[in-house]
Amino acid sequence: MSSTIPTNSTDGVETKTPRAGGGTIIVLPSPRRIHSRLTWLSLVLVAAVVLIALAAGLASSLLADTSFRRDFGWIAAAAIFLSSYAALAVGRIPGLALDRAGIALVGAAMMVACSALPLDEAYRAVDLDTLTLLLGMMIVVAHLRLSGFLSLATAFATSRATSPLALLIVITVLSGVLSAFLVNDTICLVLTPLVIEASRSSRRNPIPYLLAVAMASNIGSTATITGNPQNMMIGSFSQIPYTDFAAVLSPVALVSLALVVVLIALMHRGDMKSDANVAIASTEIKIDLVMGWKAIAGTVVLLALLFAGLPPAKAAIIIGALLLLTRRIESQRVYAEIDWSLLLMFAGLFIIVAGAEHTLLDKDTIARVMAFHFDRIPVLSGLTAVLSNLVSNVPAVLLLKPLVVSLPHQRSAWLTVAMASTLAGNFTVIGSIANLIVVQGAAASEIEVGFWDYFRVGAPLTLLTLALGTAWLSL
Numbered sequence: 122m123s124s125t126i127p128t129n130s131t132d133g134v135e136t137k138t139p140r141a142g143g144g145t146i147i148v149l150p151s152p153r154r155i156h157s158r159l160t161w162l163s164l165v166l167v168a169a170v171v172l173i174a175l176a177a178g179l180a181s182s183l184l185a186d187t188s189f190r191r192d193f194g195w196i197a198a199a200a201i202f203l204s205s206y207a208a209l210a211v212g213r214i215p216g217l218a219l220d221r222a223g224i225a226l227v228g229a230a231m232m233v234a235c236s237a238l239p240l241d242e243a244y245r246a247v248d249l250d251t252l253t254l255l256l257g258m259m260i261v262v263a264h265l266r267l268s269g270f271l272s273l274a275t276a277f278a279t280s281r282a283t284s285p286l287a288l289l290i291v292i293t294v295l296s297g298v299l300s301a302f303l304v305n306d307t308i309c310l311v312l313t314p315l316v317i318e319a320s321r322s323s324r325r326n327p328i329p330y331l332l333a334v335a336m337a338s339n340i341g342s343t344a345t346i347t348g349n350p351q352n353m354m355i356g357s358f359s360q361i362p363y364t365d366f367a368a369v370l371s372p373v374a375l376v377s378l379a380l381v382v383v384l385i386a387l388m389h390r391g392d393m394k395s396d397a398n399v400a401i402a403s404t405e406i407k408i409d410l411v412m413g414w415k416a417i418a419g420t421v422v423l424l425a426l427l428f429a430g431l432p433p434a435k436a437a438i439i440i441g442a443l444l445l446l447t448r449r450i451e452s453q454r455v456y457a458e459i460d461w462s463l464l465l466m467f468a469g470l471f472i473i474v475a476g477a478e479h480t481l482l483d484k485d486t487i488a489r490v491m492a493f494h495f496d497r498i499p500v501l502s503g504l505t506a507v508l509s510n511l512v513s514n515v516p517a518v519l520l521l522k523p524l525v526v527s528l529p530h531q532r533s534a535w536l537t538v539a540m541a542s543t544l545a546g547n548f549t550v551i552g553s554i555a556n557l558i559v560v561q562g563a564a565a566s567e568i569e570v571g572f573w574d575y576f577r578v579g580a581p582l583t584l585l586t587l588a589l590g591t592a593w594l595s596l
Contacts, residue, residue, distance in 0.1 A: 160216035167214060170204045173197045174235040181236035197235040198480035201228055205473050206520070210512040222462035225469025232476030246475030247468045250357040250434040255304075255464060257437025258347055261423060262307045263458035264416035264444045269408030271299070271311045276406055279319045285393045288325070290382055292316055293333045297341030297378045300555075301371075302424060305342035305349050306460075309334055309555045313562035327568055329389040332578055335559040336381050336547050340586065342555075343543040344374040346433055349555075350463065351518045351542050356433055358522060359535035363427040369536055373593050377544070377586040384585075388578050412449050419444050467515070474519045482523055496528050498537050502591045505541035506583075510552055514542040533594060540590040548583040550575040 177197035184190045205228030208214050209221055219227070232238050238246065265271050278295050282288035292312070299308045312334045320327035342348030345367045346356035356366065386393045419440045426436040445452055495501050508517035521538055528534045546553030550560055550572055560570045 177235035229472035257441035260441030268413035296337035300341035506545035
């Protein structure tokens with residue numbers, strides 16, 4: 122029996138030479154060569170999809186309406202849809218410098234190019250209510266953040282915690298409540314550095330508190346339409362009043378926040394010892410009082426309008442526009458806080474899904490899908506949770522839209538999708554953008570939140586909260 126020992130790795134090939142006494146030379150592909158092959162494969166697939174889309178568009182212009190043209194168009198739309206969602210799930214295309222927004226834009230353009238969706242219908246497919254609501258909320262949150270109010274509120278709340286467990290409870294409640302009314306991704310951006318500073322100044326392990334920020338922000342955002350982007354989209358699609366949405370899902374969010382505290386405290390028992398007092402050093406926070414009070418007033422008025430029944434998009438953009446009327450801060454600083462790429466990704470996804478719905482779905486297809494009993498809340502909840510972890514929650518909601526609108530009880534179906542798509546984000550560290558914001562913010566401070574650190578709390582938390590939400594909506 123012969124054996125080998127490694128000697129070197131050059132030009133993408135790892136070689137192994139024989140020991141004394143004979144043997145064989147083994148050549149294994151190195152990570153560099155595997156990456157190169159993956160890059161070439163992805164580029165070939167992208168080129169194939171683009172060529173198919175352009176050829177289908179040309180066939181649609183030159184050929185009569187025959188079964189060949191329709192079948193070719195179907196193949197093109199299916200290829201664009203599947204490749205776009207696969208790329209969105211991965212987050213990039215190897216070999217290309219495209220982010221998710223770019224992927225969505227290219228996919229939308231190819232849907233138009235292959236004639237799956239005429240350009241005028243593509244314009245109509247973009248849900249302007251969702252984009253308007255998201256833009257308005259981003260402007261409001263930008264003013265709260267730039268004024269220093271969010272930082273001040275966080276510092277004030279954490280400074281009142283006198284024990285590790287009390288600090289965990291304060292951070293969980295703060296992240297959950299703020300995320301219920303403001304976009305949860307922004308809350309994570311604000312809270313992450315402040316929580317790191319608070320834990321370090323008190324000489325505590327920051328990991329459990331960072332987990333609380335991410336998980337509570339996901340759960341808290343379940344409660345209202347303005348909590349996260351997918352809920353904004355669902356609010357626009359379903360036309361469920363803001364108050365009704367909150368009345369149904371707020372109890373789920375409240376109980377789930379308690380589960381966050383319990384599970385993190387159990388998994389980090391050593392960090393929660395009650396005899397280890399917390400002493401958080403005071404920090405200097407710059408705050409613009411005039412801008413801060415104006416932003417707070419705008420937020421209070423916005424919430425009053427939402428609970429009074431004004432359409433969310435209308436209320437958000439009006440308040441956001443009024444907040445821009447100021448001499449204290451340049452508009453460009455507010456614009457820099459807005460996630461323009463997210464708005465672009467939404468617009469592209471609307472068109473991709475509309476093109477697929479227009480070309481791929483018919484009554485027979487929908488009837489076959491309905492045979493899986495997706496009108497039952499547990500089934501729909503499970504499907505939504507799985508899809509949200511495969512392709513992320515926003516694409517999952519758009520993917521489920523044609524199915525939900527065909528169900529007999531759309532209101533309960535949309536509430537189920539909102540609940541499950543949001544709570545599913547806690548399953549793994551890559552389950553939501555909020556999680557990644559916290560992890561990346563921690564890494565910038567040389568704190569590593571590993572996959573297992575997150576998963577051992579996030580997985581049971583997700584299963585428990587999904588069971589809770591499903592049972593509540595099934596009553």
